[in-house]
Amino acid sequence: MNAHTSTLNPAGSPRVWQRYSMGQRLLRFALYLLVVAAIVQAIRGVEVIPEFLYDAPEQMADLFRRMWPIDWAYYPGGVHNALIETLHIATLGTILSVFMAVPVGLLAANNLTPSKTINMLARLILVSSRSVNSLVWALLFIAIFGPGALAGTLAIAFRSIGFVGKLVGEAIEEAQRGPIEAVTATGASKASVLWYAYWPQIRPAFWSIVLLRWDINVRESAVLGLVGAGGIGMALDTALNLFQWDRVALVLAAIFVVVVLAEIIITQARKRIL
Amino acid sequence: MTQPRGNRPFAMSGRAKAGLVLLVVYTIYAAAQLDFSWARFETGMGHASTFLARMFPPNFEKPATLWKGIAESLEIAALASVLGILLALPIGLLGARNMMPAWVSWPARSLVALCRALHPVIVAILFVKAVGFGALAGILALTVASIGFIGKLFTEAIEEISLKQVEAVRATGASFANVIIFGVLPQVFARFIGFATYQFDSNLRNSTMVGIVGAGGVGGTLFSAFQRFDYDFVSAILLTLIAIIMLGEIIASFVRAVFLDNLGFDRILQGRFAGARGISAGKPKVARKAEVDE
Numbered sequence: 001m002n003a004h005t006s007t008l009n010p011a012g013s014p015r016v017w018q019r020y021s022m023g024q025r026l027l028r029f030a031l032y033l034l035v036v037a038a039i040v041q042a043i044r045g046v047e048v049i050p051e052f053l054y055d056a057p058e059q060m061a062d063l064f065r066r067m068w069p070i071d072w073a074y075y076p077g078g079v080h081n082a083l084i085e086t087l088h089i090a091t092l093g094t095i096l097s098v099f100m101a102v103p104v105g106l107l108a109a110n111n112l113t114p115s116k117t118i119n120m121l122a123r124l125i126l127v128s129s130r131s132v133n134s135l136v137w138a139l140l141f142i143a144i145f146g147p148g149a150l151a152g153t154l155a156i157a158f159r160s161i162g163f164v165g166k167l168v169g170e171a172i173e174e175a176q177r178g179p180i181e182a183v184t185a186t187g188a189s190k191a192s193v194l195w196y197a198y199w200p201q202i203r204p205a206f207w208s209i210v211l212l213r214w215d216i217n218v219r220e221s222a223v224l225g226l227v228g229a230g231g232i233g234m235a236l237d238t239a240l241n242l243f244q245w246d247r248v249a250l251v252l253a254a255i256f257v258v259v260v261l262a263e264i265i266i267t268q269a270r271k272r273i274l
Numbered sequence: 275m276t277q278p279r280g281n282r283p284f285a286m287s288g289r290a291k292a293g294l295v296l297l298v299v300y301t302i303y304a305a306a307q308l309d310f311s312w313a314r315f316e317t318g319m320g321h322a323s324t325f326l327a328r329m330f331p332p333n334f335e336k337p338a339t340l341w342k343g344i345a346e347s348l349e350i351a352a353l354a355s356v357l358g359i360l361l362a363l364p365i366g367l368l369g370a371r372n373m374m375p376a377w378v379s380w381p382a383r384s385l386v387a388l389c390r391a392l393h394p395v396i397v398a399i400l401f402v403k404a405v406g407f408g409a410l411a412g413i414l415a416l417t418v419a420s421i422g423f424i425g426k427l428f429t430e431a432i433e434e435i436s437l438k439q440v441e442a443v444r445a446t447g448a449s450f451a452n453v454i455i456f457g458v459l460p461q462v463f464a465r466f467i468g469f470a471t472y473q474f475d476s477n478l479r480n481s482t483m484v485g486i487v488g489a490g491g492v493g494g495t496l497f498s499a500f501q502r503f504d505y506d507f508v509s510a511i512l513l514t515l516i517a518i519i520m521l522g523e524i525i526a527s528f529v530r531a532v533f534l535d536n537l538g539f540d541r542i543l544q545g546r547f548a549g550a551r552g553i554s555a556g557k558p559k560v561a562r563k564a565e566v567d568e
Contacts, residue, residue, distance in 0.1 A: 020536065020538070021538055021540055022538075022539075022540065023538035023539035023540025023541065023542075023543070024532075024536055024537070024538030024539075024540070024541075025538070026538065026539050027532050027537065027538045027539050027542075028532060028533070028538075031529060031532055031533075038352050039352060039353070039356055041349075041352075042348070042349035042352040042353050043353065045345060045346075045349045046346065046349040046350070046353060046409045046410075046413070046490075047408065047409060048408070048409065048410045049406065049408065049410070052405045052406040052408075052410060053405060053410065056404055056405045059403070059404040059405065060404045063400065063403055063404055084307075085307075085308065088304040088307055088308055089308070091300070091304065092301065092304050092305065092308070095297070095301060127516065127519070127520055127523070128516050130479070130519075131479065131515055131516040131519040131520070132512060132515070132516070133479060133480070133482060133483040135395065135483050135486055135493075136482075136483065136496065136512070139496075139497070139500050140325075143321070143325050143500070143505075144318050144321045144322045144325055145314065145315075145318040145321070146318075148308075148309070149308040149309070149310075150308065150309075150310055150314065150315075150318075153308065153310075219393050220393065222393060222396070223393045223395045223396060226395065226399075226486070226487065227486065227497075230308070236396070236399075240399065252392065252396070255391075255392065255393075255396070256391050256392065259391050259392075260391065
């Protein structure tokens, strides 16, 4: 915020310091107005049934009462394998997505691929990948490969392309010119420039991107089963459909523990690798 | 890290090689566990071509149904963002360890962590059971997700501020509220705009998904189109979603330009005039890297 503009006030001498110019204030005000208009429009448009809202606390309390006590005995038979499957889906999906995302990221980086058209195309791929949710990707792959973990893994992989590719592309664009010019000056091939000049510069960013995405994917893969794409979501779906709330609570607790563990693992891994 | 050895300074270290082997072994093991096979892949490819053939051309013949779902998604995203941000600000402030005593910050941090732990769709399921089908469940679920995300980042932003300004305001005898408003908030405002626009983007994406579990928005329309094998309508919905989300990203980067780079009407007009006269005046910097993704 350093756009201090000074104007003489009509009376003459003493200066009046203004933080923003008139145009800036107008544009800010217009945006505030737009936000308020959007909220008003949304409140008017959205259909909320008031009766449902009034007895929500009661319903919530009832829900938690049914969830307690948690059915721990169900874990070895019904949850453990699904949980492991979820972890496999998340990890394999992440590995697969790296192989697909890195080439797109290379094409999206303007300093590596100097063609604007190719950059735009690569960006379009990345945006499309991110705009379609992992559950929708899962529905698409279920239509192709049938229900199961394969569809889930591919859904995770395709959803992650956008994230990994975008961040890898940005990391490449931030690479310093010096080493790249030095390696290019030796007459090295494009592949050598990539490996010896770019890779050492983006390596820390790359690993932190992959770890972060794995962490996100552990969360995402837990819900894929709701549409039939394997993992712990299937156990959740079954328990929900049968109104076995004590088992739902068990599944939720299991997901919670795994998510916390994943976060601990990536914090540790980040300390070691970076 | 890698020790340079002999005349091959870029050679892989033993540890990196071991890691690579381990990764390959794991991939093969996990793929076998999940029952992946080439045959399955090949039959899938056959399905894929018929599937894609049925998706194109996209069927835009039901604009009313499509728009109803999209409008509800937009409404869910807008309300959830506003509610989430309003709730996340005080909670995030309470969680900052440099402003609050431990007995306040610890519960606030746990609450935020809890909001982040479960996927929005799972939270949406719980809210659907609690408040019934419809947009309300979606709004509440995304509000929880927004509290988790903004609360965490806002806490971290406040913990990184300079305490000198806070002390200066405090030294004037200002009340606690004034310390927050004049000492703390100006320091985190820029980052807050980044989080808020990012969260709106993310809510927009998620609001298209919570419909799959019955929490309102275009997700429900999409899911039922899938179940009716109405694949050309599915592709129409998906294309619309991609367009809307791209538009959302453009708007978000515009908002960031206005609040972070001080873009104003005058500068836009200046750019116009300069452009008309063939002067390449410094274009307003609109694009700004998203601070965090997802």
